Amino acid sequence: MKKHPVIILGGGPAGSVTAMHLLQRGITPLIVERHDHPRYHVGESLTGATAVTLKELGLGPAIEAQRYPIKHGAVFYGPEGKNDFWVGLVRRNEQNVQVPTSTWNVMRSTFDKLLFDAALERGAQWIKARALAPLVKDDAVIGLKIETPDGATDNLYSEVLIDASGCATFLANHKVTGRKVPGSSDKQIALFSQFANTIRDNGSELHEQPGNTLLYYQAKYYWAWFIPVSEELTSVGVVFTSDYFKKARMTKEQMFLHECRHMTPVLSKRLPDLTLQEPVSAIPNFSYQVYNYTGKGFICIGDAHRFIDPIFAYGVYFGIQEGLFAADAVAQFLSGERNANGNPFADLEPLFEEGSDVVEDVVGVLWEYPLAFQRIVTWRDKEPSLDLLSGLIYGECGRNNVARIALRKLMATKEAERAALQQRDHEPGNIELAVA
Ligand SMILES: Cc1cc2nc3c(=O)[nH]c(=O)nc-3n(C[C@H](O)[C@H](O)[C@H](O)COP(=O)(O)OP(=O)(O)OC[C@H]3O[C@@H](n4cnc5c(N)ncnc54)[C@H](O)[C@@H]3O)c2cc1C
Structure with missing residues (x-):
């Protein structure tokens, strides 16, 4: 043997x-x-x-x-394409100073x-x-x-x-x-495909580079991605709750194309040609x-x-x-x-788990408290936030990061609220009321 x-x-x-x-x-x-x-x-x-x-x-x-395509970071667009902000990729150099870096899409x-x-x-x-x-x-x-x-x-x-x-x-x-x-992002569905002839940025600043990722936040659990994957092709995906999809009564192709056009004008204008370059894929309940x-x-x-x-x-x-x-x-x-x-x-x-929990909190705060998320990541705790987003999430690096501590506090509040609601629903008087 x-x-x-x-x-x-x-x-x-x-x-x-x-x-x-x-x-x-x-x-x-x-x-x-x-x-x-x-x-x-x-x-x-x-x-x-x-x-x-x-x-x-x-x-x-x-x-x-x-x-x-070279990715220098991601541009986040808020609902209806307003309040966009830039999250650049960084790394720590030998002097422990944050410097811009890049990766690939x-x-x-x-x-x-x-x-x-x-x-x-x-x-x-x-x-x-x-x-x-x-x-x-x-x-x-x-x-x-x-x-x-x-x-x-x-x-x-x-x-x-x-x-x-x-x-x-x-x-x-x-x-x-x-x-x-x-997981906590269960009961969502992602629909995605690729398009050619998309409109990419092409400026001189890092946030205007053509290979960057673009993210479109529309509402809780309702967002889209735009990821250039080659000179010609861009991966585009839309994510929403399974309920929203069911209520729309469309096929996945119809729904995907509908959302590309109507979710937010700032995505639509980048997709002048909605000819699918590969069949639409769907992944439900991914968490x-x-x-x-x-x-x-x-x-x-x-x-x-x-x-x-x-x-x-x-x-x-x-x-x-x-x-x-x-x-x-x-x-x-x-x-x-x-x-x-x-x-x-x-x-x-x-x-x-420690590393994954950090990311779970980053994502959790984005969905539960989007304004606080933007404040922490782009202004109040910008430097430590960028460390988290650059992968410094394990051990002491994640544990002692002040942005991580702030995000954990917010999520702890949300978890306590949820627990209180659950307890209220299980109190005998409330069950009787529900049955009545
Ligand atoms: C909607 C969506 C969007 C995403 N976007 C991103 C993104 O932008 N960036 C990112 O980093 N991640 C993203 N991810 C996650 C990413 O796809 C995965 O985390 C990543 O592919 C995991 O890599 P892996 O090597 O662990 O598994 P995989 O890449 O899935 O590889 C697993 C391999 O195991 C093989 N295998 C499985 N079972 C068997 C078996 N029984 N016998 C033999 N072989 C088997 C499979 O054939 C496969 O090749 C996304 C996920 C989803 C759902």
């Missing part, structure tokens, strides 16, 4: 980047991915911190050769292929197969049962299985982890959270355990950053530096 030190389930950005980190630590992983690259994927806007990690992995020149099909190919070129192995079920012995995951494209099944054994299966949440669906529960997602023989990273809300484009960043943390932990485990009894990866969960 051959045992692989690490099997990575999923060859998306999280899986490929984790493979490269493991290779740097002398560990050769086996990637189980069912699709050939390039394959379609949503999620084109990258954070500044993602670009930093990819450059550190030596991938900068290969990504630049793709000529993806990418075509995910070619971007994911580039990362996957780089992982294989550097030594990762790949088996094209669909994972059918985890192999579990006592309370440990010991591998995967797979099915290859010819229909044959096989068992693969591992010291550690890293679940990077994205929103397929493989181990959670097979009940290896704790519960999977809907969820999985509990207890590390254990003997396994770690879930990125979307495989949590997805919050795409508005600030942290999805790819979470996957690759958690992949880095996981690679360090796995290297320690395989060299005997971590206790093999109990859950050797238990410390990863509070670390991952």
Whole structure:
């Protein structure tokens, strides 16, 4: 029985980047991915911190050769296109001073292929197969049962299985982890496609650069994105509540085109040609959270355990950053530096959750208190806010950030209000009233 030190389930950005980190630590992983690259994927806007990690992995020149649009930040438009504000990307230099930085908005099909190919070129192995079920012995995951494209099944054994299966949440669906529960942005739907001939900015200032992301905030849970993904094509998506979609009684194509034209004039004027360059896709109920997602023989990273809300484009960043943390932990485990009894990866969960909770609060305040959000991010705590948006969300960096503390206070107030309302609804007198 051959045992692989690490099997990575999923060859998306999280899986490929984790493979490269493991290779740097002398560990050769086996990637189980069912699709050939390039394959379609949503999620084109990258954070500044993602670009930093990819450059550190030596991938900068290969990504630049793709000529993806350069993103310097995002312009947020308020309801009806008013009160727009700019959030520029920053990083901290050697003197710990914030300086502007940039990243890319990418075509995910070619971007994911580039990362996957780089992982294989550097030594990762790949088996094209669909994972059918985890192999579990006592309370440990010991591998995967797979099915290859010819229909044959096989068992693969591992010291550690890293679940990077994205929103397929493989181990959670097979009940290896704790519960999977809907997230706070549940009951929304995203409709998206790509257009050509869009009107992009083209000025001399950073906020007027053609590759920037544009975000259109219309109301709570009602927004749109405009993300240039190549010289010709722009990804456009509209997001709203499922109720709003149901009430409109339109097909997803009709609804998408209707919203592109009517949601807000500042989006419409950038889309003179509504010829769809690919079919309209829909993703409903995209937000969820999985509990207890590390254990003997396994770690879930990125979307495989949590997805919050795409508005600030942290999805790819979470996957690759958690992949880095996981690679360090796995290297320690395989060299005997971590206790093999109990859950050797238990410390990863509070670390991952701390970062995700920061982003959950950033997003939560945007939806619950949009004016306070704008005040904190663009004026009162601008510098620390930009640190959060640039990915400084883990450990002390996130914990002691004054913008983060302000955002947490606001969300704590909202949570207390919700709890009080729930308690009121459950008081016996109120139940009787409701029944009557
Ligand atoms: C509407 C919307 C908009 C978004 N916008 C952004 C954005 O602008 N920026 C951003 O960073 N993120 C965005 N995201 C999130 C982003 O798409 C994800 O966070 C990101 O793709 C996760 O990467 P990953 O590598 O973890 O998973 P994925 O990229 O999904 O890769 C998982 C891989 O696992 C493979 N796999 C799954 N199950 C199996 C199986 N059983 N057997 C074999 N292979 C399997 C799949 O084929 C896939 O290739 C958005 C998400 C949504 C819903």
